[in-house]
Amino acid sequence: MRVLHCIPTMGGGGAERQLACLAGAWTRRGLEVHVALCEGGPNLERLRSSSAVVHRIPRRSNYDPGIAVGLVRRIRAVKPDIVQTWIPQMDVIGGIAALWTGVPFVVSERSSQAQYPGGWKDRLRCAIGRRAARIVANSEGGRAYWISQGKGAGSIAVIRNGIPFEEIDRSPEDVPGSPGVLPEEELIVYAGRLSREKNLWNLVEAVRLVLGARPKARAILFGEGSQRAGLEEAAQRNGFGDRLQLRGYTDGIWGILKRADVFVSVSTHEGNPNAVLEAAACRCPVLLSDIPAHRELLDAESAVFVPPSSVSGIAEGIEGVLEHAEEAKRKAEIAYSRMLRYSIGSAAEAYLSLYGDVLDAARAPRGGRK
Secondary structure, three states, X not given: OXXXXXXXXXXXXXXXXXXXHHHHHHXXXXXXXXXXXXXXXXXXXXXXXXXXXXXXXXXXXXXXXXXXXXXXXXXXXXXXXXXXXOOHHHHHHHHHHHHHHOOOEEEEEOOOHHHOOOOHHHHHHHHHHOOOOEEEEXXXXXXXXXXXXXXXXXXXXXXXXXXXXXXXXXXXXXXXXXXXXXXXXXXXXXXXXXXXXHOHXXXXXXXXXXXXXXXXXXXXXXXXXXXXXXXXXXXXXXXXXXXXXXXXXXXXXXXXXXXXXXXXXXXXXXXXXXXXXXXXXXXXXXXXXXXXXXXXXXXXXXXXXXXXXXXXXHHHHXXXXXXXXXXHHHHHHHHHHHHOOOEHHHHHHHHHHHHHHHHHHHHOOHHHOO
């Protein structure tokens, strides 16, 4: 079986990371994996190491019609059995290219309804997605969104993100960069996109309260995104020096999470967040916003939940984790046990089963007659 994945870049986000991890698992299981992209990024090296075939599609801008032309040409050259699209831009352009060439396609839903305000871009994506062979959501929230948009429930699958446990287990505890983190310091970590839905302004304000109350606390935020410049400026004028840092994307996040005293995610909405899964897989205590996507993964026995709209509530939650370290470690062990079902291998197998169903449906005579 041959599958062509269409994704704008291999940047530092969760979708890109998940595709790069899955590609290796798929090729080891005999799937011929091709990836069409416009630009590289931090996850490109991991993707190339998987033996996937990478195809570069030139573009002058996100709205360059040449992207669609390039994808049509690539589909005709590769002759995939299935096209899968990742990230809304490619859900539209890749979906159009698949429809034009008559190849069944699968749309990846990485978020939930709150991500989509309902503008013309969202409506166009939904119109194309309704013609997809399958929607693959990574959360129940994503599934509910597509049902609300008129996609039949039988054409929507939920496949949770996979966790690369073997790689995580091999990663030593380490916080690279200067200045280093001292053994006695309490390390607060965030990792993910620096974008609106991550609620980072509230997080930074909450962290400032924590740092003011706990002299041994230090916070590091890792990631890239549209809000980086503003957040960096806020961090630099906070008065805490290097105790509050913004760093870019890092490949060494697992070693950092193994050292961290708490991982924080206070998003207003999510799909199935890789960073939370991987923090729990590293046995790092997690503090999460009380939203459905987080509650799908963990509960009060395995995580601390806080209201995302309350700066003081977030700060109190972080302080509580740091103050009650043994209780936090107990919850972290429970969270780790809950994550064991979400391996990269199990996710890869679920996708292979779905691809088989898509091909069976595509080959069946119309009307169900044989």
